Amino acid sequence: MNEARLWTSTDGIVECQLCNHYCRIREGKKGVCQVRKNVGGQLYSLNYGKLIAAHIDPIEKKPLYHFLPGSHSYSIAATGCNLRCSWCQNWDISQLSDRNDPDRLPFTSPEEVVKAAVQSDCKSISYTYTEPTIFYEYARDVSVLARQAGLRNVWVSNGYMSGQMLDEYLTLMDAINVDIKAFDERVHHKFTGAHLQPILDNCRMLKKAGVWLEVTTLLIPGINDSPEQVEGLAKFIVNELGKDTPWHISRYFPQPQFREIPATTPETIENALKIGKESGLKYVYAGNLGRNEDTNCPVCGELLVARSSLWLTGKKIEEGACPKCGTKITGVWE
Numbered sequence: 001m002n003e004a005r006l007w008t009s010t011d012g013i014v015e016c017q018l019c020n021h022y023c024r025i026r027e028g029k030k031g032v033c034q035v036r037k038n039v040g041g042q043l044y045s046l047n048y049g050k051l052i053a054a055h056i057d058p059i060e061k062k063p064l065y066h067f068l069p070g071s072h073s074y075s076i077a078a079t080g081c082n083l084r085c086s087w088c089q090n091w092d093i094s095q096l097s098d099r100n101d102p103d104r105l106p107f108t109s110p111e112e113v114v115k116a117a118v119q120s121d122c123k124s125i126s127y128t129y130t131e132p133t134i135f136y137e138y139a140r141d142v143s144v145l146a147r148q149a150g151l152r153n154v155w156v157s158n159g160y161m162s163g164q165m166l167d168e169y170l171t172l173m174d175a176i177n178v179d180i181k182a183f184d185e186r187v188h189h190k191f192t193g194a195h196l197q198p199i200l201d202n203c204r205m206l207k208k209a210g211v212w213l214e215v216t217t218l219l220i221p222g223i224n225d226s227p228e229q230v231e232g233l234a235k236f237i238v239n240e241l242g243k244d245t246p247w248h249i250s251r252y253f254p255q256p257q258f259r260e261i262p263a264t265t266p267e268t269i270e271n272a273l274k275i276g277k278e279s280g281l282k283y284v285y286a287g288n289l290g291r292n293e294d295t296n297c298p299v300c301g302e303l304l305v306a307r308s309s310l311w312l313t314g315k316k317i318e319e320g321a322c323p324k325c326g327t328k329i330t331g332v333w334e
């Protein structure tokens with residue numbers, strides 16, 4: 001149990017300022033994420049260093065397609081999440097249970113994580129699988145050491161962190177993939193327990209700060225796949241984040257806790273890709289579909305980065321540009 005950052009206390013009641021829930025937590029109680037607890041009027045992180053997952057992944061798995069393609073990223077997660085997405089694909093580690101209780105997990109120091117990343121020739125450390133915001137103190141300590149070791153820091157997030165957290169951490173963050181789960185406040189709140197607007201505001205802030213940003217949306221039949229939502233989100237990305245922002249549109253497959261919804265059809269994904277392109281986005285990718293994963297030059301159509309099932313199979317971008325027509329391809333390529 002480590003003392004948390006970003007909180008205030010009044011008359012023994014703690015307000016956690018790490019994410020946009022801004023939980024007010026009474027003595028002995030925990031916040032929505034279940035991994036931050038008020039003990040004696042002070043806030044503690046219960047999952048510091050208690051990793052539930054550590055893997056070496058291709059960066060394409062995050063997914064990040066315009067950030068060091070073909071590199072490996074040392075990917076870690078601690079238990080817990082500040083959202084309750086009914087369709088979560090990592091439910092078994094994002095939601096607390098006896099099996100993944102942080103008290104029962106061994107401690108891994110930040111030094112050990114960075115050492116393992118360097119030894120496995122990774123170019124970055126990814127804070128992923130669950131929500132990195134809720135293991136912020138640990139991610140921050142690892143991030144400082146990672147930078148000293150020449151590694152980049154990558155977040156895969158629901159984007160619900162507070163402005164205070166971003167203010168404190170932005171200079172350590174190199175890239176982020178934000179999963180915007182629906183483009184309708186009522187739907188977003190009903191199925192995740194979180195509001196949409198702070199996530200959109202954070203995306204704007206991340207872009208403005210120069211963090212490399214890609215967006216993901218898991219399209220779920222009957223929930224977030226209406227033309228209005230898809231078009232609204234595409235236009236938000238074009239107008240607020242820029243046409244060069246990559247958008248990953250993924251197929252949903254039924255999860256044990258959310259069986260009643262069928263898998264997203266390939267046609268639905270193809271339609272969404274079309275809407276994204278017609279809205280002006282230069283880079284729109286399909287996830288879990290087995291095609292539409294490549295990067296082509298938006299001007300001459302030349303194949304620049306070829307991928308197959310999240311693995312890089314070819315790359316011919318030269319100094320950040322298309323070798324055929326010279327068009328600049330936005331991203332972090334080296």
Ligand code: SF4
Pocket residue numbers: 016017018019020021022023030031032033034035036082133134
């Ligand atoms: S991180 Fe978010 S959900 Fe967890 S205690 Fe803090 S405000 Fe609440």
